[in-house]
Amino acid sequence: MGKEENINTPETEIKDDKTTNMDGRKDIIKVNNLVKSFGKNEVLKGISTTFKEGEVVCIIGPSGSGKSTFLRALNHLEEPTSGEIEIDGFDLSKKDVDINVVREHIGMVFQHFNLFKNLSVIDNITLAPVELKKASKEEAVANGMKLLETVGLAEKKDARPSSLSGGQKQRVAIARALAMNPDIMLFDEPTSALDPEMVGDVLEVMKRLAKEGMTMIIVTHEMGFAKQVADRVLFIDGGIILEEGTPEDVFERPQNARLQDFLNKVLNV
Amino acid sequence: MKKIVIKKKISFFLVFLLTLVTCLSCLSYLKIDNKDQKVMAAEEKIKPKKKEYSIVLDSTYAPFEFQNAKGKYVGIDVELIKAIAKEEGFKFTYKYPGFQAAVDSVSSGQADGIIAGMSITEERKQSFDFSDPYFDSGIEVAISKDDAATVKDYEDLKGKTIGVKNGTTSQEWLNQNSEKYGFAIKTFDDGDAMYNALNVKAVDGIMDDAPVLDYAIVQGKKFVIVGDKQPAGQYGFAVKKGKNPELVAAFNQGLAKLKANGKYDEIVAKYVGETKIKPKKDSYSIVLDSTYAPFEFQNDKGKYVGIDVELIKAIAKEEGFTFTYKFPGFQAAVDSVSAGQADGIIAGMSITDERKQSFDFSNPYFDSGIEIAVNKATKDIKDFPDLKGKTVGVKNGTTSQEWLNKNKGKYGYTIKTFDDGDAMYNALNVKAVDAIMDDAPVLDYAIVQGKDFVIVGDKQPAGQYGFAVKKGKNPELVAAFNEGLTKLKENGKYDEIVSKYVGGSSSEKSDDVDETTFAGLIKNNWKPLLVGLGKTLSLTLVSFILASIIGIILGLCAVTPIKPLRAIATVYVDVIRGVPLMVLVFFIFYGIPHLLNHPLNDYVAGVIALTLNASAYITEIFRGGINAVDKGQIEASRSLGLPYLKTMQKIVLPQAIKIMSPSLINQFVISLKDTTIISVIGVIELLQASKIIVARNLQSLRVYFIVGVMYLIVITLLTKLSKMLERRIQ
Numbered sequence A: 001m002g003k004e005e006n007i008n009t010p011e012t013e014i015k016d017d018k019t020t021n022m023d024g025r026k027d028i029i030k031v032n033n034l035v036k037s038f039g040k041n042e043v044l045k046g047i048s049t050t051f052k053e054g055e056v057v058c059i060i061g062p063s064g065s066g067k068s069t070f071l072r073a074l075n076h077l078e079e080p081t082s083g084e085i086e087i088d089g090f091d092l093s094k095k096d097v098d099i100n101v102v103r104e105h106i107g108m109v110f111q112h113f114n115l116f117k118n119l120s121v122i123d124n125i126t127l128a129p130v131e132l133k134k135a136s137k138e139e140a141v142a143n144g145m146k147l148l149e150t151v152g153l154a155e156k157k158d159a160r161p162s163s164l165s166g167g168q169k170q171r172v173a174i175a176r177a178l179a180m181n182p183d184i185m186l187f188d189e190p191t192s193a194l195d196p197e198m199v200g201d202v203l204e205v206m207k208r209l210a211k212e213g214m215t216m217i218i219v220t221h222e223m224g225f226a227k228q229v230a231d232r233v234l235f236i237d238g239g240i241i242l243e244e245g246t247p248e249d250v251f252e253r254p255q256n257a258r259l260q261d262f263l264n265k266v267l268n269v
Numbered sequence B: 001m002k003k004i005v006i007k008k009k010i011s012f013f014l015v016f017l018l019t020l021v022t023c024l025s026c027l028s029y030l031k032i033d034n035k036d037q038k039v040m041a042a043e044e045k046i047k048p049k050k051k052e053y054s055i056v057l058d059s060t061y062a063p064f065e066f067q068n069a070k071g072k073y074v075g076i077d078v079e080l081i082k083a084i085a086k087e088e089g090f091k092f093t094y095k096y097p098g099f100q101a102a103v104d105s106v107s108s109g110q111a112d113g114i115i116a117g118m119s120i121t122e123e124r125k126q127s128f129d130f131s132d133p134y135f136d137s138g139i140e141v142a143i144s145k146d147d148a149a150t151v152k153d154y155e156d157l158k159g160k161t162i163g164v165k166n167g168t169t170s171q172e173w174l175n176q177n178s179e180k181y182g183f184a185i186k187t188f189d190d191g192d193a194m195y196n197a198l199n200v201k202a203v204d205g206i207m208d209d210a211p212v213l214d215y216a217i218v219q220g221k222k223f224v225i226v227g228d229k230q231p232a233g234q235y236g237f238a239v240k241k242g243k244n245p246e247l248v249a250a251f252n253q254g255l256a257k258l259k260a261n262g263k264y265d266e267i268v269a270k271y272v273g274e275t276k277i278k279p280k281k282d283s284y285s286i287v288l289d290s291t292y293a294p295f296e297f298q299n300d301k302g303k304y305v306g307i308d309v310e311l312i313k314a315i316a317k318e319e320g321f322t323f324t325y326k327f328p329g330f331q332a333a334v335d336s337v338s339a340g341q342a343d344g345i346i347a348g349m350s351i352t353d354e355r356k357q358s359f360d361f362s363n364p365y366f367d368s369g370i371e372i373a374v375n376k377a378t379k380d381i382k383d384f385p386d387l388k389g390k391t392v393g394v395k396n397g398t399t400s401q402e403w404l405n406k407n408k409g410k411y412g413y414t415i416k417t418f419d420d421g422d423a424m425y426n427a428l429n430v431k432a433v434d435a436i437m438d439d440a441p442v443l444d445y446a447i448v449q450g451k452d453f454v455i456v457g458d459k460q461p462a463g464q465y466g467f468a469v470k471k472g473k474n475p476e477l478v479a480a481f482n483e484g485l486t487k488l489k490e491n492g493k494y495d496e497i498v499s500k501y502v503g504g505s506s507s508e509k510s511d512d513v514d515e516t517t518f519a520g521l522i523k524n525n526w527k528p529l530l531v532g533l534g535k536t537l538s539l540t541l542v543s544f545i546l547a548s549i550i551g552i553i554l555g556l557c558a559v560t561p562i563k564p565l566r567a568i569a570t571v572y573v574d575v576i577r578g579v580p581l582m583v584l585v586f587f588i589f590y591g592i593p594h595l596l597n598h599p600l601n602d603y604v605a606g607v608i609a610l611t612l613n614a615s616a617y618i619t620e621i622f623r624g625g626i627n628a629v630d631k632g633q634i635e636a637s638r639s640l641g642l643p644y645l646k647t648m649q650k651i652v653l654p655q656a657i658k659i660m661s662p663s664l665i666n667q668f669v670i671s672l673k674d675t676t677i678i679s680v681i682g683v684i685e686l687l688q689a690s691k692i693i694v695a696r697n698l699q700s701l702r703v704y705f706i707v708g709v710m711y712l713i714v715i716t717l718l719t720k721l722s723k724m725l726e727r728r729i730q
Helices: A067-074 A099-103 A121-131 A137-150 A166-178 A196-211 A223-229 A247-252 A257-267 B013-043 B076-088 B099-107 B169-181 B191-199 B210-218 B245-261 B263-272 B307-319 B330-339 B399-411 B421-429 B440-448 B475-490 B493-502 B518-559 B563-577 B581-596 B602-628 B631-639 B644-681 B686-697 B700-729
Strands: A027-038 A041-052 A056-060 A082-087 A106-109 A184-188 A215-219 A232-237 A240-245 B053-056 B092-095 B128-144 B161-165 B184-188 B205-209 B223-240 B284-287 B323-326 B359-361 B366-375 B391-395 B414-418 B435-439 B453-465 B468-470
Touching: A027 A067, A027 A215, A041 A067, A041 A082, A041 A215, A041 A240, A056 A067, A056 A223, A067 A082, A067 A184, A067 A215, A067 A232, A099 B631, A106 A166, A106 B631, A121 A137, A121 A166, A121 B644, A137 A166, A166 A196, A166 B631, A196 A215, A196 A223, A223 A247, A223 A257, A232 A247, A232 A257, A240 A247, A240 A257, B053 B099, B076 B092, B076 B245, B076 B263, B099 B223, B128 B169, B128 B191, B128 B210, B128 B245, B161 B169, B161 B191, B169 B184, B169 B205, B169 B223, B184 B191, B191 B205, B191 B475, B205 B210, B210 B223, B223 B245, B245 B263, B284 B330, B307 B323, B307 B475, B307 B493, B330 B468, B330 B581, B330 B644, B359 B475, B366 B399, B366 B421, B366 B440, B391 B399, B391 B421, B399 B414, B399 B435, B399 B453, B414 B421, B421 B435, B421 B686, B421 B700, B435 B440, B440 B453, B468 B475, B475 B493, B518 B563, B518 B602, B518 B644, B518 B686, B518 B700, B563 B602, B581 B602, B581 B644, B602 B644, B631 B644, B644 B686, B644 B700, B686 B700
Parallel strands: A056 A215, A056 A232, A106 A184, A184 A215, B053 B092, B161 B184, B161 B205, B284 B323, B391 B414, B391 B435
Antiparallel strands: A027 A041, A027 A082, A232 A240, B128 B205, B128 B223, B359 B468, B366 B435, B366 B453
């Protein structure tokens, strides 16, 4: 495994204006009273919230709190037990809504990258656009190369996933999700499985994405990143949203005792 | 009448025709009377005392009762009793247990009535109450066609010699009338001899049962009937003496009505309409033993020869029937005929009462005996008593086996049963058994061919060999065989064939190639072995490809989120894996034809069985391979909007196939080895081909060594090839 490549794009100033006004933006995801049970175990106990177009939301909470399940429910990787999810005006509970079409608009990045081991890097990226007839093979490859450049991995296009480091894998996974030109990006603990020195490269890519105005919902333990990038932070515990607000509100003026407790544990290690 | 008593299967066509003519001549008169009879009948309507009467019939006694091609019982008795039941408003259930069982069940009160071509005799009247006779049988005299101008009636028989079978009604009649008409009587022990005697004019005339004689003439004998048919008994419906009188009354009344309204004639005519042996099929399939010299065996050129082979070919030619031949081995041949896979069997098969339960036999074509052989090196066995404590080998289902079982207590040996002759002969060769018992011609032939065996003890009578068909099926085939056999015996062709094989000079023995060396064996047998290998490979490849297709589909079903599909895959795998391959093979080859009512090609049956078997294992391999691909990749693919099947196709299967390729190669090798099991139904793959060679030259050690090496080479090559492919995939 080689050492991490530096991202070739010039350092851009990170979005620091955490008081971006979201009021004028339209709602892109509406979640109403979402419940998910695994057998008798109720993991989500009625979550209602709304995500606006271009909003960057970080979801924090202790492990087992249901935050990943909530994220996975948004594109129906987990079938909700009850409640409604509306994405881009599609009500996912309706039978006539083709979940595959909805998923084309939602990119997802996983903790364990989940690259297709039988395909090269560029094939990982072009598979979906080509198979779903979003682009010709040539267009897809051209677009894929652009995306690889933005994540700093252009020279790895023919590499096998097994030859990449964790950070490289995750950046390829982001490029793969972006290749479908999604409206929303879901990140499920994207840096949790990475060695600490590789976290930065991945977060860098995500920051740039946020700055470009992508709607992002991120389950993360990177509190610093959340503070810096998020428009809003949700604290989920026990399957419900216990507190939400701007990063300042949540991190500096936590109201809920469990949030306070959680932040204490995470921030003061 | 002997013929009736022993229930020989003979068609009574001309008798029916005579009856028909008589009845037809009365028909117009009867039709006028029809109405009056009905009125009369209505007045004395007989009431059933039971809700349902049970009627028993013979199981096969064409044309009175027999199964038609669709397996349904038909025949004069069947239709008559049904028509009478309908006429009289009686309800019946029917059973076809066979003649003796039918008689017994009525006399024991198990059944209420019997109609089974049963002659009305004084003796039987002691235990049964008979209805009015419903059918007349008779006896008659036939002479050569050449004498038809001079001999026209019984009076013309003066000074002539009349042949007759011993112990028959015909004999009684001739004895009573010999003085009156002034003829001499010559007695024969069997029909064939008597018919031959008339053929060669050793006698001037013969007397026999009318249906038999008529049938012979229809079948082409150059005989003519002289004089009137003599009454020789009638068939009646019967109940147990003193029981169910209303049933007899109803039968009589119904019979009268049927005769009056023409229905009786209709029924009889339906079954006696056909009077010539005509092939009913374009081609009959005949099965033979695979290795039963001198009756059937491959000569050193790989061609099947032997008494049975030449006989059936000569008869087929004589009778204008078209046959296909197969040599699946004795047990497989017997099974195929009883399963309806094949139409007839000629395989040095002894005519036994037990077999008569399931087969209809031709006239015997060979008188056999059975005897015991020991290895020449064995000095302590000189006669049957010396067998005490020894092991005697025998082929399963043979007369020898019966004899051994019967005399086991007397001589104190143990019996080891073999499925085919090779195995048994080899066992004696290597002294795995101390002695073997087999048919005398076969053992004699083996010794002539150089086996180091000696015969001990006396030859035991073992009856006669017959050609056989499934009971009630293909009666025309038996008739054709009988007729053809008679012709061959007449024209000397039969003796020619038999003497060729057992007449002493073993002209078939190969002397140009020494088969006791590997070089000689290979030089002489490479062709059949390669053909067998080709069959083995084609069985393997075809079944493996089909099994892979089924395996992929069911493997996908096994991992699908859809529950019913998963259940189907699970049940399929459990069922197929739970049945031994050989049982599966037997079930498919012998069982399925019963369902389809159509024989199944042995190769096809083999492919089906191998495919089913391998597909279950391949399904499991696929299931395991697919499950081994991590779920995260599936989720990633689905999150991109790729549908389930697309995900399977593009992401999961390519990886799964890599994961499972070692298991698939392994399964392929197992499948190739499994093809040897298909030899049990007579497919000549490599093993069966080698068994056939061993049967001829008895070189089991060398031949099986060669075959083992062939399997080893092929499997090693294929494994190497697969490994190379596997590496290229990786």
